[in-house]
Amino acid sequence: MEIQPRSSALLPGLPLPLRIAIGFGLLSLCLWLPAFVAIFR
Amino acid sequence: MEKSRRRWPDISSRPVARFGWRVWLLPMFLWPLAIDVVTEIIRGRPLRLVGGVLALYLAWKAAALLATRSAGANRRGAALVGVAAGLTAGLAAGMGPLISVALGFGAWAGTRLLTEDLPEEAPVVPPAPPPAPEVDPLAPQRVQLQRIADAAPALPHAAEMEGAVSALRDVLDELALRPARLPDARRHLNLQLDGLSRIVDRLEAGATPPETLPALLGEIAASARRLRAELNSAESEALDIQVKVLAERLRQEGP
Structure with a gap:
């Protein structure tokens, strides 16, 4: 089956490294923060 | 000799998993959740344990879905990660509905930013139905x-x-x-x-x-x-x- 490359719709025009860095940061915050709160609460 | 030849299941028809590093990255975010699940078992708090297990499961499913690169997988995978983050915050951490939704949204946006440009398979277009056979009115x-x-x-x-x-x-x-x-x-x-x-x-x-x-x-x-x-x-x-x-x-x- 054909694999189609996809362009970014969220924050268009943002360079890929910056997008990955922001994504990484958001995921860290939103997954780790509640997880650590759950551990230490 | 014949017995030692093991028959493996035919996986040729299954979606091919292509794990890129950005997809591999997703399960790496889950280790605090895994620690939380163990913690909740030890402390004996069932609701928080359920939240942690559900979130872990959904986040793992999201990573597996993203890895298949099937049509729409990027979108659905990001939504699953968002739900997982919301469940962690709401059920496991007890952070309240508003913060849970915000964190879920943040996790969704983060996953989208990380993975939205990854290539995925073109959606399968159903073949056109065969033309109806010509009916002789006579x-x-x-x-x-x-x-x-x-x-x-x-x-x-x-x-x-x-x-x-x-x-x-x-x-x-x-x-x-x-x-x-x-x-x-x-x-x-x-x-x-x-x-x-x-x-x-x-x-x-x-x-x-x-x-x-x-x-x-x-x-x-x-x-x-x-x-x-x-x-x-x-x-x-x-x-x-x-x-x-x-x-x-x-x-x-x-x-």
Whole structure:
């Protein structure tokens, strides 16, 4: 089956490294923060 | 020797998993959740444990879904990560609904930013349905006529019967060429075919044919020939009108 490359719709025009860095940061915050709160609460 | 050869399941039809580093990254975010699950087991808090296990499961499913690269996987995978983050915050951490939704949204946006440009398979387009087979609008009449033609040689007045059958078959052939005329001719044709069918049924049942039967069969044949001639002449008239109209226009618009 054909694999189609996809362009970014969220924050268009943002360079890929910056997008990955922001994504990484958001995921860290939103997954780790509640997880650590759950551990230490 | 033969026993040592192990048969592996055929996985050729399954979606191929292509783990890029950005997809591999997602489970790496889950280790605090795994620690939380162990913590909740030790502390014995069932609701928080359920939240942690559910979130872990959904986040793992999201990573597996993203890895398949199937159509729409990026979008659905990001949504699953968002739900997982929301569950962690709401159930496992007890952070309140507003913060949970915000964190879920943040996790969704983060996953989208990380993975939205990853290539995925084109959606499968269902093949176009095969064209409907052409239906012969005269099929019932042809079947009826064939039954009469098959029975005719063994019946009294076979020659007249075959003459009528032949004339009716010519009408069917004529109508096949001009299906637009079918609604006009159908009533007349059905009347003749039904009448002939009933006569054949009675004769096959052993009835004695009346003296007027040959004349009637001749009338059916003559009527069928007239119908065919009418169909033909109607077509000729249409052509005649067309020729006249075209000639008139050429005369008016010509140089």
